[in-house]
Amino acid sequence: MKTSHPSSPAYYIGLMSGTSLDGIDAALxxxxxxHTPQLLATAAIAMPDTLHEKLLHLCHAPSASFAELADAEDAFCRVQAKAVQTLLAEQKLTPKQITAIGSHGQTIEHAPQGHQGGPAYTLQLDNPSLLAELTGCTVVADFRRRDLAAGGQAAPLAPAFHQALFGQRPGEQLVLNLGGFANLTWLPQEQERTVVGFDTGPANVLLDAWFAKHYPGRFDDNGAWAASGHIDPALLARLLKEPFFHQPPPRSTGRELFHLAWLEQHLSGNETPQDVQATLAELTAVSVAQGVTQLPLSQPSAALLVCGGGAHNAYLMERLAAHLSQLTLLSPATLGWPEDWIEAGAFAWLAHQRLHGLPGNLPSVTGASGPRVLGGIYAP
Incomplete structure (x- = not known):
């Protein structure tokens, strides 16, 4: 590849580490x-066990010292830099050939409604200055707080990218991301209609936490353990009473609400572990299906593009198909974007939007008072 010129594509790297805390995804x-994005190459760096534990602790700690935050942020940034360097080396690219890196950072706490009467906030551990220093690339980061400042939820941001990727396809489109949490995007066929998108609830976050409580490892591979259990209707009903599931959009959520202690307070104590796991998969499937009923669908048989790590969970996909039989579940890989790389691609695209002075949010999704250019620029 050659350095881009005005008439040729520009190259960006998007970095994403979601609420699953499993690693850094880097998308070229x-x-x-x-402004049409095309995925060229990818690299994934697993989160080191020690860093995974530090981040998980910070997500649930009632308090943390500045030293703890700085230590985790520094380690996280260096794993990000390793992901960028790996991708550049594999593709035989130099930092100068990259227009910018878009870095999401690692969400530690997300409170768009504030906490105990305080101001709204969202906190992502990130050090874009250090990342620019380590990689030699321009970095764009801190995407969420500009939307928050405009009265938005600061999430989800991916629907704007979904629109850029899939909005020109014929007919209306649905996109479901199954990361730590699940979010839906509805792309209308009529361009004058507004995009709808929101978080539906937990996806992998509770499944991973419950699995890790009982087995070594971070996740239930292919949903095999969940498939060995039975859905507990009484437990499912208790979980679904959570007010979040009944809020109208715009809405977003995170580990602040859905975590292991939240699950355990709903248990009667008589459930088998595998039945709880099966019920958690059902919770995701049912809450997504409830979310679909909140969309202004005009085509009952619309296509649903499923992305994120949960797309590889065969049992979860089976339960989704059972609850969404009217929809056609598709892999975005058929459109050139494999399931695992859409979120990382979104932050490459958001970096492009920032450098071109273009909005990166959708007010109809986040609830912000208007379109906003997101992120700050850090030169190498």
């Missing part, structure tokens, strides 16, 4: 002069 994306 070419964005054409007409």
């Amino acid at each position: 994306v070419a964005i054409a002069p007409d």
